[in-house]
Amino acid sequence: MEVTRMSSTAGQTYLDQFPAEAKVIKAAFWSSFMALAIGGLLGLVQALHRTDVLRFIDSADYYTVLTAHGVLLAITFTIFFLVGIFTWAVTTSLDRGVVDIRFTWAWYIMMVVGTILVGVSILGGVVDAIPTNADVLFTFYAPLQAHPAFYVGLVLFVVGSWLAGADWFRTWWAWRKENPDERIPLPTFMALTTTLFWYLCTLGVALSILVFLLPWSLGIVDSVNPLLTRTLFWYFGHAVVYFWLMPAYMMWYIMLPKLSGGKLFSDPLARVVFVLFLLLSTPVGIHHQYLDPGIAEGYKFIAMTNTMFLLLPSLLTAFTVVASMEHGARQRGGTGYLGWLKALPWRDPVFTGMALAGLMFAAAGFSGMINAGMNINYLVHNTWWVVGHFHLTVGTAVALTFMAAAYWFIPQVTGKELWSRRLALGQVLVWFVGMTFMSNAMHRSGLFGMPRRTAEPQYQGFDFEPAVGTVGEINAQVALGAVLLTVALAMFLLNMVMTSFNDDSDSLPANTYAGTLSGPEDSPAVLDNLKLWTAIAVVLVIVGYTLPLASIVDSGGLFGPDIGGFQLAIETDPALVLESVREVMP
Amino acid sequence: MRISKGALLVVIAVLVPFVVEFRTALSWFGIELSILESLVLGGMAVLAVVLWAVWPPNGNAEAELSGSS
Numbered sequence: 001m002e003v004t005r006m007s008s009t010a011g012q013t014y015l016d017q018f019p020a021e022a023k024v025i026k027a028a029f030w031s032s033f034m035a036l037a038i039g040g041l042l043g044l045v046q047a048l049h050r051t052d053v054l055r056f057i058d059s060a061d062y063y064t065v066l067t068a069h070g071v072l073l074a075i076t077f078t079i080f081f082l083v084g085i086f087t088w089a090v091t092t093s094l095d096r097g098v099v100d101i102r103f104t105w106a107w108y109i110m111m112v113v114g115t116i117l118v119g120v121s122i123l124g125g126v127v128d129a130i131p132t133n134a135d136v137l138f139t140f141y142a143p144l145q146a147h148p149a150f151y152v153g154l155v156l157f158v159v160g161s162w163l164a165g166a167d168w169f170r171t172w173w174a175w176r177k178e179n180p181d182e183r184i185p186l187p188t189f190m191a192l193t194t195t196l197f198w199y200l201c202t203l204g205v206a207l208s209i210l211v212f213l214l215p216w217s218l219g220i221v222d223s224v225n226p227l228l229t230r231t232l233f234w235y236f237g238h239a240v241v242y243f244w245l246m247p248a249y250m251m252w253y254i255m256l257p258k259l260s261g262g263k264l265f266s267d268p269l270a271r272v273v274f275v276l277f278l279l280l281s282t283p284v285g286i287h288h289q290y291l292d293p294g295i296a297e298g299y300k301f302i303a304m305t306n307t308m309f310l311l312l313p314s315l316l317t318a319f320t321v322v323a324s325m326e327h328g329a330r331q332r333g334g335t336g337y338l339g340w341l342k343a344l345p346w347r348d349p350v351f352t353g354m355a356l357a358g359l360m361f362a363a364a365g366f367s368g369m370i371n372a373g374m375n376i377n378y379l380v381h382n383t384w385w386v387v388g389h390f391h392l393t394v395g396t397a398v399a400l401t402f403m404a405a406a407y408w409f410i411p412q413v414t415g416k417e418l419w420s421r422r423l424a425l426g427q428v429l430v431w432f433v434g435m436t437f438m439s440n441a442m443h444r445s446g447l448f449g450m451p452r453r454t455a456e457p458q459y460q461g462f463d464f465e466p467a468v469g470t471v472g473e474i475n476a477q478v479a480l481g482a483v484l485l486t487v488a489l490a491m492f493l494l495n496m497v498m499t500s501f502n503d504d505s506d507s508l509p510a511n512t513y514a515g516t517l518s519g520p521e522d523s524p525a526v527l528d529n530l531k532l533w534t535a536i537a538v539v540l541v542i543v544g545y546t547l548p549l550a551s552i553v554d555s556g557g558l559f560g561p562d563i564g565g566f567q568l569a570i571e572t573d574p575a576l577v578l579e580s581v582r583e584v585m586p
Numbered sequence: 587m588r589i590s591k592g593a594l595l596v597v598i599a600v601l602v603p604f605v606v607e608f609r610t611a612l613s614w615f616g617i618e619l620s621i622l623e624s625l626v627l628g629g630m631a632v633l634a635v636v637l638w639a640v641w642p643p644n645g646n647a648e649a650e651l652s653g654s655s
């Protein structure tokens with residue numbers, strides 16, 4: 001059954017339908033692209049520096065660069081894109097605008113202000129004129145301490161995203177009054193369930209910042225419990241990975257089938273998947289702390305079990321999305337056991353980008369299972385393996401899906417035709433190849449113990465022993481991959497900039513998304529009971545976290561055993577630290 | 587052409603991870619390829635795919651399909 005689209009709006013772009021909302025979405029996308037541009041360039045700096053191919057920063061500044069890379073890409077780029085896509089999804093699928101566009105601008109501006117505060121306080125690490133320091137990496141573990149502006153900026157950004165969620169809920173409530181008996185349209189359902197677990201998980205990081213880290217960096221309290229703030233960070237830190245991923249999943253569910261020429265295989269299955277993410281995203285964060293002393297093995301085991309259950313919705317997604325693509329390909333005349341693959345629209349950069357992103361996500365699923373296993377995690381923990389893993393997940397499954405989506409969305413929200421589809425196709429392929437090189441080499445270096453987060457992993461009197469090839473080859477492969485990725489990034493940005501200079505076009509496709517083979521009427525109504533699922537999610541969080549948190553507080557105290565702050569650049573000159581480390585190394 | 591140029595490019599891109607991982611996988615069996623050997627092997631694989639793609643299909647209908655996107 002097909003979800004009926006409003007016939008009155010057929011043939012119109014998003015800009016025609018919702019001109020006011022389109023402006024906010026465009027602004028959010030451009031904020032996201034700017035973060036991607038700066039963050040990506042810093043990635044190249046890091047890759048070349050670590051591998052000693054080319055060093056044009058001081059090693060002492062490495063953490064400033066790495067903090068900016070992590071925050072700008074993992075937080076700013078992803079979440080700005082998300083709020084744009086979700087605003088599109090809610091308004092398009094409810095076929096009504098937001099309740100009050102001023103409110104929409106307000107949360108967007110709040111997020112921008114937060115970003116600027118965070119960005120400037122990080123920049124203070126390398127620009128002498130700015131008296132701040134925030135070399136704390138995107139995980140801001142105590143006792144590393146940042147300038148208060150960094151924490152305040154993060155809070156503003158997150159609160160902005162909360163208000164964005166409130167905006168989507170308000171829009172949905174308004175729609176429900178007008179359509180009391182209808183099921184929640186799938187894209188809105190996806191946005192709302194994602195928002196719910198975002199509220200749940202960000203409570204942890206808000207607590208960590210507002211009660212502990214911010215007062216501590218302001219000097220109001222003089223100690224924190226590092227294990228407690230770390231645990232609160234990861235309480236949020238795993239769910240945030242699903243927060244990035246959900247808009248990509250949404251694209252795979254509602255755009256890929258359409259682009260393949262068919263319909264979504266099953267609306268009920270998609271709802272089940274999003275409900276599972278609402279339930280399971282948060283009570284698993286301890287799987288990032290398998291190596292943390294101070295958390296009993298039993299709690300880690302529970303986190304591991306929950307994590308393995310989380311594989312289920314991703315496997316369901318793989319099935320549904322591939323089934324929908326096959327359906328589409330067969331609609332286009334594809335035949336054969338695998339021959340239908342040839343009938344897919346591979347020349348379309350939007351399709352190909354998303355499909356390749358999905359393929360890389362499958363590979364990431366395998367390395368993720370290694371990370372998730374408690375015992376085998378000890379082998380790869382804090383090595384470059386992990387960095388290789390998440391450049392496949394957030395760095396490709398998410399980032400490449402977003403870039404591919406932008407090739408469709410930017411024309412929709414600007415009314416201008418994409419500048420070059422060929423360049424776009426080349427871009428997604430270069431990204432895919434570049435990431436293959438970089439991520440493969442990172443995974444392999446992790447296996448022989450190459451640490452992450454270090455400027456100079458060239459140690460004296462010690463040699464890494466790769467299973468295959470040499471360290472030099474692996475470094476060269478990382479550098480090659482990083483250069484290709486940067487080229488792909490430049491191709492993307494060029495296309496976006498040139499597109500915005502294009503003339504207005506009136507031959508753009510209409511603003512639609514995929515219909516479904518099996519529609520919402522086939523799914524039990526209980527799936528739409530958001531209150532019920534939220535309640536269960538809260539219970540699971542309580543079960544998963546009460547005891548570990550209680551025992552952390554019990555053994556370390558709420559404010560820890562006199563842990564003062566440590567600021568990398570202000571209190572110690574890192575160059576001196578490096579020197580002294582060099583002296584003690586044989 | 588059996589497949590569109592775009593699709594050919596995609597196939598070549600997707601070959602890259604296979605070539606890269608193949609080298610690691612082979613080492614499990616004690617076969618260690620040098621970079622050059624891997625490059626030659628990869629080059630041959632690409633060549634084979636390109637040849638397959640541009641070879642005129644024996645008049646079967648599949649060829650018509652692929653061009654449409």
Ligand code: HEM
Nearest residue numbers: 040043044047070073074137394395399452453454482485
């Ligand atoms: C031009 C493309 C990119 C390059 C060359 C690149 C390179 C790197 C390198 C070399 C590191 C490791 C630094 C270290 O362990 O010392 C790193 C870390 C990281 N990258 Fe990327 N990256 C790129 C794109 C991305 C994207 C698109 C994302 C996410 C959307 C991302 C997210 C991260 C994160 C979260 C870290 C960890 C930071 C930390 O350890 O605190 N990167 N990147």
Ligand SMILES: [Cu+2]
Nearest residue numbers: 237238287288
């Ligand atoms: Cu996780």
